[in-house]
Amino acid sequence: MSFLDHIRACNAHDLSGFRPFELEGHRLGWVRHALAEQLPGVDPGFVVTADRVTLAPEVRDFEARSSVLEHAARFLVETGAVSALRGEFYPVAPAWGAEPLMRIDRAVVAQFGVAAYGLHVNGFVRQPDGGLSLWIGRRARDREVAPGKLDNMIAGGQPIGLTLAENLVKEAQEEAGIDAALASRAVPVGAVTYRMETEAGLKQDTLFLYDLELDADFVPQNTDGEVERFELWPLDRVAESVRATKDWKFNVNLVVIDFMIRHGRLTPEEPGYLEIVRGLRR
């Protein structure tokens, strides 16, 4: 493994296996050909040609469009492609911050290749010698995604109807037992993006990044069962672990690499530095 290998793994995909999912001239996502061809049988609101998947013009408003996607989501559960719906909804919009055209159950976001957003918080401690340590979570073994893998102190998907700031407060409480006052000290520091083909479909993810500096005596407490335990690692141990292992949740590698770049642990002398810097934002 290398830093670049993690970035490449998160960007491996072949769009020839997909066709665009479009609405009102916007490309909203990508659907595998096999699923695309099934969709008109699932709901007549889907209009599918060899070139694209779209919705019929008479499916006009937010609720009607969301309902068509909901039928597709239930179909994917029936066929066993998806184990269960989440009841948590993501916006489907032409761009970040734009008005959503519809909502989609989080469980089928990749099947439609829709852009998804999340937030990741690097909880760090400045050591007396000036070095940094990072709080990392070991994910619970019963998780469906990345069981037992290493994770950021706080991370979560961005659902419809919450601002990033509201979601940060909610996730900080659930994942690390951090109250709103402390959570509000997290500093937004950028974003990582990637496009990755998975068994489910195409993940087009944007992770909004935050740094939260913590006192030396602070210890995060998980409250929602997602994290088995937290550990405070010096940045050198983090760097070696990311470089040499697959112990980290796939996309958290990118968040941690970005943290190391911004804090001078990964420098221009590192082989492939510019490819790494660029590879974090596609």
Place this chain on the structure above:
Amino acid sequence: MSFLDHIRACNAHDLSGFRPFELEGHRLGWVRHALAEQLPGVDPGFVVTADRVTLAPEVRDFEARSSVLEHAARFLVETGAVSALRGEFYPVAPAWGAEPLMRIDRAVVAQFGVAAYGLHVNGFVRQPDGGLSLWIGRRARDREVAPGKLDNMIAGGQPIGLTLAENLVKEAQEEAGIDAALASRAVPVGAVTYRMETEAGLKQDTLFLYDLELDADFVPQNTDGEVERFELWPLDRVAESVRATKDWKFNVNLVVIDFMIRHGRLTPEEPGYLEIVRGLRR
């Protein structure tokens, strides 16, 4: 003006006006068609077709190749396209960190569209309330490039034969009167890249970025005449100035925008945030 306007201005170019400058299968740069067609008359070492500019296979080693480029550089001075050579040389290499295939006078880098590298240091002060202020330089009025414009505290091109760390120490001394001990506290924090067409040709620049935190009582002192005066500006004033004016050296806008992103002054709620984040690394 807007933050995105500055990024777009630094990336405006039309490659149809250029042909690739290649060697040993590597694309090293881009040359305007009119110059390309003149080059074989300048030195028989140039081999020019409708598709590309390259060097003849018998021009084999570093010195011989550099000599061919030197002839082109002198030709550009003779024709008046370039006012004078600099006698400061940039490496021409397939990638950052790779062995240079030749050197090129800094004055004609854009005429060959060769990748150029520089370093920019954000000198900042943490205020008692936690806010940040940035030391900015007002460039001397007699400079050929961007006279009177606002600049980073320290900035300089990366010549052949110096490491980044060596160049940082040199530029810190020349531009801000900062000694090696203080300069070595600058933290590398990433890179900004852009590709911009200018009258001279194509600028393909990578700026390595550093943050240097300074004590409240520190005042930079210019020693080489490049800076007319230094001022310490609160980040809000920096943000409004970048957003609303053309007072900054064109590429320093990008460095300052990146600083504001990494330090939470520019947040995901900013319109076009993701386009800005991505636009800084092409």
